[in-house]
Amino acid sequence: MTIFVLTGAGISAESGLGTFRDPGGLWRRFDPMRLATPEAFAREPEEVHAFYNLRRQGVREAAPNAAHAALARLEASLAARGRRLFLCTQNVDDLHERAGSRTVTHMHGELMRARCTACGAARDWAEPLSLDTACPACGRRGGMRPDVVWFGEMPLHLEAIDAALDEAALFVAIGTSGAVYPAAGFVARARAAGIPTHEINLAPSDTAGLFDTATYGPATRAVPDFVESILREVSGSRP
Known part of the structure; x- marks a missing residue:
């Protein structure tokens, strides 16, 4: 069974941890199209990283x-x-x-993992991400992203x-x-x-x-x- x-x-x-669509939820306070799409990451990666770094910190502090x-x-x-x-x-x-x-x-996906947009390598990741973060697998900087499913992704x-x-x-x-x-x-x-x-x-x-x-x-x-x-x-x- x-x-x-x-x-x-x-x-x-x-x-x-905040919900998303309830009154006061994350998507009532933040625009998901600016923070949770591949296009947003390509356009404003620093802002996207700042948002997900805060969420990652919240998860670390939650029980x-x-x-x-x-x-x-x-x-x-x-x-x-x-x-x-x-x-x-x-x-x-x-x-x-x-x-x-x-x-x-x-x-x-999982917020406590990161994925490289260049080589596709993914691994556990609890620390902040930024444009200076190098992929541990291929060495490229600027391509590491939260390993989560954004709007428009499968x-x-x-x-x-x-x-x-x-x-x-x-x-x-x-x-x-x-x-x-x-x-x-x-x-x-x-x-x-x-x-x-x-x-x-x-x-x-x-x-x-x-x-x-x-x-x-x-x-x-x-x-x-x-x-x-x-x-x-x-x-x-x-x-």
Whole structure:
């Protein structure tokens, strides 16, 4: 049995990381077309670097919360029973990993990694980036960028995500706006395949009407409660 969990910015909000489309979110305060596109990086690389350096610093200073820890516990418990959690996140932070999750599919890339636009080499990167940063692989300066998916770029790992959706017995979306595709379309695909769907969010998402069931409230309370209910169900069933 595979449980497919999709997480969005809402799961990290209680760790102090801003959401994007909520009132006061990042894209309400900053223009994404000036900061989160390949064209913006080509036009104003210093400004783009300054924005992502601040975000990277925020991630370093943040700590995983109870919702991240609950999903790590769910992954380990399912694995011990020969079952699987497929954790797919739209988030570019590393809080799932720091909470103990072993396998995380980052469909929008990872802020704590950098990629060279010249040679394509990518690696873990926690320090600030600038036009003076040299690529450790090819030595070129000025081409290192955050290894994240910008507007106009293709999300990552779509084949693995499609395969996991095909084999899922339950689809759960946590802290997502339901406004960003292709992730916003996962619930419709799950429903079409007859897979039960559940939303956990602070408030109904744009796709709330497509979910079979829902829990609304802070992720640090709702996610641990949901995980405990799943573990009770799994413990009472045969392996």
